[in-house]
Amino acid sequence: MKKRLHFVITAGPTREFIDPVRFLSNPSTGKMGFAVACAAARSGHDVTLVAGPVALKTPRGVKRVDVVSAREMFAAVMEAVTPGCVFVATAAVADWRPAECAGKKLKKTEMSDVIKLVRNPDILKSVGGCVKIGFAAETNDVLKEASRKCREKSLAMIVANDVTEKGAGFGSDTNRVVFVYPDGRKEPLKKMSKLAVAGRIVRECENICS
Numbered sequence: 678m679k680k681r682l683h684f685v686i687t688a689g690p691t692r693e694f695i696d697p698v699r700f701l702s703n704p705s706t707g708k709m710g711f712a713v714a715c716a717a718a719r720s721g722h723d724v725t726l727v728a729g730p731v732a733l734k735t736p737r738g739v740k741r742v743d744v745v746s747a748r749e750m751f752a753a754v755m756e757a758v759t760p761g762c763v764f765v766a767t768a769a770v771a772d773w774r775p776a777e778c779a780g781k782k783l784k785k786t787e788m789s790d791v792i793k794l795v796r797n798p799d800i801l802k803s804v805g806g807c808v809k810i811g812f813a814a815e816t817n818d819v820l821k822e823a824s825r826k827c828r829e830k831s832l833a834m835i836v837a838n839d840v841t842e843k844g845a846g847f848g849s850d851t852n853r854v855v856f857v858y859p860d861g862r863k864e865p866l867k868k869m870s871k872l873a874v875a876g877r878i879v880r881e882c883e884n885i886c887s
């Protein structure tokens with residue numbers, strides 16, 4: 678019989694506010710993470726989905742926690758993970774946030790040309806005691822960068838994709854990815870729907886945990 682797993686999945690972008698009406702972010706739509714959540718729930722697993730600001734419906738059978746900033750996502754993930762769970766980090770977490778967020782909307786005359794930034798925590802690197810799956814959305818040196826991140830973040834697997842390719846990456850309904858493993862093994866998948874990629878990821882997690 679198949680083992681029932683607990684999946685914790687991050688999805689979407691984060692927003693890092695400069696003042697109440699301005700923020701730094703990225704074009705992630707959350708489609709890949711929501712597809713993984715949907716595939717894991719359909720396979721009978723328990724799923725907690727920690728979602729940044731996205732316009733997507735919660736897949737059936739999924740517990741969803743909404744967050745806005747990287748620090749909120751970090752706190753929600755630390756609360757959600759359980760020993761031995763599978764943590765799938767699809768979110769495009771902002772690496773930096775403004776050092777300060779103004780309490781009120783800044784007038785143009787009050788704004789500086791320079792915004793001082795500070796580093797956000799690396800959620801994937803910080804999680805321990807779980808099987809960790811990462812994503813590497815790259816524009817160049819895709820497999821080299823993915824392998825480095827796989828090692829540095831102690832991952833069971835990283836899903837690499839070239840976001841400059843048509844029909845792969847941000848906003849698209851399809852993706853063409855390569856599964857990269859810590860021992861250097863690489864498994865390229867053909868271009869397929871994000872839901873099909875998600876199904877392959879869930880099956881791989883089941884194999885890793887069996």
Ligand code: C5P
Nearest residue numbers: 766767768769770798799800801811812
């Ligand atoms: O941004 P980077 O390319 O390092 O992202 C690789 C992986 O790490 C992704 O799975 C992403 O979700 C995760 N990550 C994270 N927290 C960050 C940055 C990235 O969990 N602050």
